[in-house]
Amino acid sequence: MKNNNDILSRAEENYLKEIFHLSGKEKDKVSTNALAERLDTKASSITDMLQKLKAKKLVAYQKYKGCSLTGSGEKVALHIIRKHRLWETFLVNKLSFGWDEVHAVAEELEHIRSKKLIDSIDQFLGFPKFDPHGDPIPDKDGNINYQESKIKLSDTSVKSIVEVVSVNEDSLALLKYLDEIGLRLGSEIEIYSRVPYDESIQVSIDCGDSISLSKKVTENIGVRFKSKMTNK
Amino acid sequence: MKNNNDILSRAEENYLKEIFHLSGKEKDKVSTNALAERLDTKASSITDMLQKLKAKKLVAYQKYKGCSLTGSGEKVALHIIRKHRLWETFLVNKLSFGWDEVHAVAEELEHIRSKKLIDSIDQFLGFPKFDPHGDPIPDKDGNINYQESKIKLSDTSVKSIVEVVSVNEDSLALLKYLDEIGLRLGSEIEIYSRVPYDESIQVSIDCGDSISLSKKVTENIGVRFKSKMTNK
DNA sequence: ATTTATTTTTAGGCTTGTCTAAATATTTAA
DNA sequence: TTAAATATTTAGACAAGCCTAAAAATAAAT
Ligand SMILES: [Mn+2]
Ligand SMILES: [Mn+2]
Ligand SMILES: [Mn+2]
Ligand SMILES: [Mn+2]
Numbered sequence: 001m002k003n004n005n006d007i008l009s010r011a012e013e014n015y016l017k018e019i020f021h022l023s024g025k026e027k028d029k030v031s032t033n034a035l036a037e038r039l040d041t042k043a044s045s046i047t048d049m050l051q052k053l054k055a056k057k058l059v060a061y062q063k064y065k066g067c068s069l070t071g072s073g074e075k076v077a078l079h080i081i082r083k084h085r086l087w088e089t090f091l092v093n094k095l096s097f098g099w100d101e102v103h104a105v106a107e108e109l110e111h112i113r114s115k116k117l118i119d120s121i122d123q124f125l126g127f128p129k130f131d132p133h134g135d136p137i138p139d140k141d142g143n144i145n146y147q148e149s150k151i152k153l154s155d156t157s158v159k160s161i162v163e164v165v166s167v168n169e170d171s172l173a174l175l176k177y178l179d180e181i182g183l184r185l186g187s188e189i190e191i192y193s194r195v196p197y198d199e200s201i202q203v204s205i206d207c208g209d210s211i212s213l214s215k216k217v218t219e220n221i222g223v224r225f226k227s228k229m230t231n232k
Numbered sequence: 233m234k235n236n237n238d239i240l241s242r243a244e245e246n247y248l249k250e251i252f253h254l255s256g257k258e259k260d261k262v263s264t265n266a267l268a269e270r271l272d273t274k275a276s277s278i279t280d281m282l283q284k285l286k287a288k289k290l291v292a293y294q295k296y297k298g299c300s301l302t303g304s305g306e307k308v309a310l311h312i313i314r315k316h317r318l319w320e321t322f323l324v325n326k327l328s329f330g331w332d333e334v335h336a337v338a339e340e341l342e343h344i345r346s347k348k349l350i351d352s353i354d355q356f357l358g359f360p361k362f363d364p365h366g367d368p369i370p371d372k373d374g375n376i377n378y379q380e381s382k383i384k385l386s387d388t389s390v391k392s393i394v395e396v397v398s399v400n401e402d403s404l405a406l407l408k409y410l411d412e413i414g415l416r417l418g419s420e421i422e423i424y425s426r427v428p429y430d431e432s433i434q435v436s437i438d439c440g441d442s443i444s445l446s447k448k449v450t451e452n453i454g455v456r457f458k459s460k461m462t463n464k
Numbered sequence: 465a466t467t468t469a470t471t472t473t474t475a476g477g478c479t480t481g482t483c484t485a486a487a488t489a490t491t492t493a494a
Numbered sequence: 495t496t497a498a499a500t501a502t503t504t505a506g507a508c509a510a511g512c513c514t515a516a517a518a519a520t521a522a523a524t
Contacts (some may be wrong), residue, residue, distance in 0.1 A: 011510080011511065018260060031472090032472055033472080041513090042509090042510070042512080042514080043472060043473080044472085044473070044475095044512085044514080045512055045513075047473055048473095048511075048512080063472080063473070063519085064472060064473080064518095064519060064520065095349070095352040095353070095356060097348070101348070104346075105349055108345065110347075112337070112344075113340065114336075114337045114340075116333070117337055120327040120329070124326065138424070172382060179520095220322070230513090241480075243480080243482095258471060263501080263502090264502055265500095265502080273481090273483090274483065274484080275503080276482090276483075276484080276485095276502085276503070276504080277481070277482055279502065279503055280480095280481075280482085280503095284480090284481095295489085295502080295503070296488095296489055296490065296501080390517095406472075448474085
């Protein structure tokens, strides 16, 4: 069942995780350049590694055609993501880290190899379903709960009221900015108007003052529809 | 103050830590072969690395003369040891790991690079002074509290009563055996007699049944003298 | 349908950390 | 104090993971 070569290196784990993310819910093929950019390496390095991962049957790959995860590759990716998100949750919930301070550390912690450790952390945290950025945490069998009703704040229509359910964790600057303006998971956002030219929107956060959010911000915030504004 | 090349690799950190341990309280010079055995590598690999660490001014080293840590090398070693022991304490105190289950995981966790993380763990644990094996935990400035009165159980005299203050964490089998016979940190041991031939001793643990402990066991247990047995 | 631009792969090289085999120092024993 | 044993270092090699430069494939634009 488990042969000795499923002891994967940190680099291999990072590649698998990133292929999973770029592949998305639709399981699209992932291009060499896309991976190179996300992993901050050169395209030639990606090609090298894809050949190795293919030999280990963790990715499906054909020259010039992009790659995708195999069943076992996806299983590994989900386990790394589980560890990443549980550690982030631990840092925020137990050690009072800010949501902008956890990603870098979790990038290291996600590679710690101990089934017992991560399952204990899971239990210690009370089996959380979402991480501090609103991303779903895979369970120990790799089951993951996408929030079906989630849409981008940039895709909402004027006069609707929505609830923030996730934020893109990739940009430290974004997370700090959201902290500043008081936008967090669970915040209620009323969309007053949209400027067609730059697609910025005018909103209020948790019934606060009206504020403008740029497209660059709104496309990185996941929300769930709550209701239409009542005009009174 | 800090140049960019004090980002040390995992291997370098492990070498420094092991030199610290082998060097001991007396700061003895450490031989190439001793290091090779502990680090489970070949002597030639040790020589290579010592040359690199010397170039980085982390160890003092002269061909054929052994090595020792410099001031900054010792500082690094103490920081790794601090992390190792704090993580072990976390696993035992917060996640209910056994004292025999923590060392392997801590070998990985000790390399996580985040000042904030380890200081938060320290606080979360209430600034513990000793790890689950009774070893002192260096504070954030690298100060370490050796227990001056500690001696090996193998060096105690018959009819004395001692308290267990530490156990050698290196052998999984030893830790499991000690669990079995109910010997833990804080246990009171009465030494009844010693067999000169094999240096085994007859003892009772926490007033339990009399039991024989071999030299191999007793030389791996640290104790503190409490009193002489009263004959009644 | 060519030409041009972009993407991807190959070829060859570098560093880190390891190895084996051979050479050299040091220590121990005769 | 010389010879044998042991400890250590050097020489040369290798895998992993990355790089640059050049070649090849694919996609886009005339
Ligand atoms: Mn993250
Ligand atoms: Mn996250
Ligand atoms: Mn340990
Ligand atoms: Mn310990």
